[in-house]
Amino acid sequence: MPVPEAAVFERLRGFAAVDANQEHASRTINEVFTGRALGEVPVGTAADVTLAFEKARAAQREWAARPARERAEVLERYRALVVDNREYLMDVIQAETGKARWAAQEEIMGLIFAARYFARVAPQLLGSHKVPGAFPILNRTAVRSQPKGVVGVIAPWNYPMLLSIGDSLPALLAGNAVVVKPDSQTPYSSLSNVELLWQAGVPKDLLQVIPGPGGVVGTAIVEACDYMMFTGSSATGRTLAEQCGRRLIGFSAELGGKNPMIVTRGANLNKAAKAAVRACFSNAGQLCISIERLYVERAVADEFTEKFVAAVKAAKLGTAYDYSTDIGSLISEAQLETVTKHVADATSKGAKVLAGGNARPDIGPLFFEPTVLSEVTDAMECGRDETFGPLVSIYPVADVEEAIARANDTDYGLNASVWAASKAEGERIAERLHAGTVCVDEGYAPAWGSTGAPMGGMGLSGVGRRHGPDGLLKFTEPQTVVVTRFLNLDAPWGISQERWQPFLMAIARGIRFLPGR
Numbered sequence: 001m002p003v004p005e006a007a008v009f010e011r012l013r014g015f016a017a018v019d020a021n022q023e024h025a026s027r028t029i030n031e032v033f034t035g036r037a038l039g040e041v042p043v044g045t046a047a048d049v050t051l052a053f054e055k056a057r058a059a060q061r062e063w064a065a066r067p068a069r070e071r072a073e074v075l076e077r078y079r080a081l082v083v084d085n086r087e088y089l090m091d092v093i094q095a096e097t098g099k100a101r102w103a104a105q106e107e108i109m110g111l112i113f114a115a116r117y118f119a120r121v122a123p124q125l126l127g128s129h130k131v132p133g134a135f136p137i138l139n140r141t142a143v144r145s146q147p148k149g150v151v152g153v154i155a156p157w158n159y160p161m162l163l164s165i166g167d168s169l170p171a172l173l174a175g176n177a178v179v180v181k182p183d184s185q186t187p188y189s190s191l192s193n194v195e196l197l198w199q200a201g202v203p204k205d206l207l208q209v210i211p212g213p214g215g216v217v218g219t220a221i222v223e224a225c226d227y228m229m230f231t232g233s234s235a236t237g238r239t240l241a242e243q244c245g246r247r248l249i250g251f252s253a254e255l256g257g258k259n260p261m262i263v264t265r266g267a268n269l270n271k272a273a274k275a276a277v278r279a280c281f282s283n284a285g286q287l288c289i290s291i292e293r294l295y296v297e298r299a300v301a302d303e304f305t306e307k308f309v310a311a312v313k314a315a316k317l318g319t320a321y322d323y324s325t326d327i328g329s330l331i332s333e334a335q336l337e338t339v340t341k342h343v344a345d346a347t348s349k350g351a352k353v354l355a356g357g358n359a360r361p362d363i364g365p366l367f368f369e370p371t372v373l374s375e376v377t378d379a380m381e382c383g384r385d386e387t388f389g390p391l392v393s394i395y396p397v398a399d400v401e402e403a404i405a406r407a408n409d410t411d412y413g414l415n416a417s418v419w420a421a422s423k424a425e426g427e428r429i430a431e432r433l434h435a436g437t438v439c440v441d442e443g444y445a446p447a448w449g450s451t452g453a454p455m456g457g458m459g460l461s462g463v464g465r466r467h468g469p470d471g472l473l474k475f476t477e478p479q480t481v482v483v484t485r486f487l488n489l490d491a492p493w494g495i496s497q498e499r500w501q502p503f504l505m506a507i508a509r510g511i512r513f514l515p516g517r
């Protein structure tokens with residue numbers, strides 16, 4: 001399968017929400033596998049953001065007035081269009097990220113799961129809910145959800161379609177407009193969905209994608225939006241949290257991780273070793289929830305390591321736009337530099353290379369072998385810092401207690417994986433791990449794919465959650481409406497306060513016996 005033609009990218013350029021009456025600088029986007037130019041996109045400005053928000057606010061008012069069921073139908077149509085256009089969308093993802101085809105498919109599956117889950121639950125979750133009022137019979141109390149307004153979505157380059165458009169879907173469904181800033185390296189993944197959303201019935205100005213630098217376009221979005229959804233590094237997340245805090249707007253952030261996997265002595269080592277390759281090296285390790293630390297009970301450490309290293313060495317690197325490869329490229333010189341630096345630092349301080357360890361310019365300019373290190377210590381950069389590349393450290397541990405203690409010895413808390421003698425043992429270990437998601441007998445994928453459950457991080461790994469009911473309701477403002485009937489709280493019929501107030505107190509004291517309290 002060849003890379004999409006230049007005409008495809010030229011067309012996508014036209015979906016960037018920039019002011020056509022103004023001159024814009026351009027940024028060239030390269031095919032990662034070869035370094036050749038795919039096309040150019042305009043570099044957005046703060047003025048483009050101002051204009052986009054004006055249009056978005058007008059579109060949002062009309063959209064929010066539609067019933068949630070109607071908005072859900074639009075999302076269902078979008079899901080069907082994603083399924084129909086999946087090969088094209090995967091080509092676009094692969095071209096600008098350099099990931100293997102199956103990792104691109106993970107993004108498409110993520111979009112399909114998110115669209116289906118949110119479309120299914122939104123009408124019920126966004127509807128009005130009765131709750132017990134302050135005083136029985138006198139008060140009829142209901143809670144409903146209002147949209148925030150215009151939501152800003154700032155996305156990274158690693159899963160650029162899923163983390164830009166996938167996070168926009170619940171925001172749209174909740175009745176908001178969305179302004180997206182894709183990462184500067186990967187604008188096409190977001191732009192390729194604009195037309196599909198229009199075809200599905202999303203009004204033109206309701207979702208706008210503005211490519212451009214974080215410090216300009218991103219900052220302007222944070223200053224204008226009513227809620228910020230961010231995915232990226234913990235450092236940028238902290239900066240945006242401060243800006244959102246100053247503006248007193250809601251903020252949700254999915255950040256970095258240093259995710260552990262635990263393998264106990266009773267685990268199925270063949271299965272664990274095979275699955276660990278995917279868990280560590282999906283998108284060449286450039287995945288927030290991928291595994292960078294492996295804790296294996298000493299009794300089975302040699303056997304597991306032998307199987308794992310053999311599987312890693314057998315993994316096929318390549319540039320194909322089909323399913324014939326296991327691992328693709330890193331995305332940028334900066335990523336290649338970080339991985340090279342972490343490996344060099346570790347080996348210079350005594351770490352041993354069990355597999356990989358080298359760049360592979362013979363395959364493509366930004367390829368690096370999947371690398372397994374042993375004897376890694378906290379004095380090494382990759383000991384505690386996120387590498388965000390194809391590098392994993394393996395640590396034999398005395399027992400499960402040590403594995404849990406070391407897995408939790410991190411400022412992050414995003415994802416963890418457990419392989420144990422039984423599902424029950426796996427679940428018992430999972431309960432003791434400080435991580436937003438834990439997969440028993442898998443690496444990360446089912447946690448992401450369980451769209452009905454919250455997904456996100458503890459500690460430095462994030463604030464708030466995507467997916468699950470909260471993944472929709474965070475884009476809304478709950479509003480409580482209380483209707484008072486028959487009597488107000490003032491003393492009626494000339495009753496004195498001395499008699500009326502004890503009567504109210506008697507009701508308050510007895511109220512706990514009423515149903516629903």
Ligand code: NAP
Nearest residue numbers: 155156182183184213214218219232233236254255256288
């Ligand atoms: P990053 O540098 O924080 O960039 C992410 C996005 O933020 C980009 O669009 C970037 O724009 C923008 N940005 C940067 N500085 C900004 C600022 N001052 N104001 C507004 N926007 C700004 O992160 P990255 O290095 O690309 O992504 C890798 C990190 O993301 C890793 O740590 C990874 O673990 C994390 N991540 C987490 C998840 C998750 O779900 N938890 C998922 C994926 C990735 P430009 O670069 O275009 O200027």
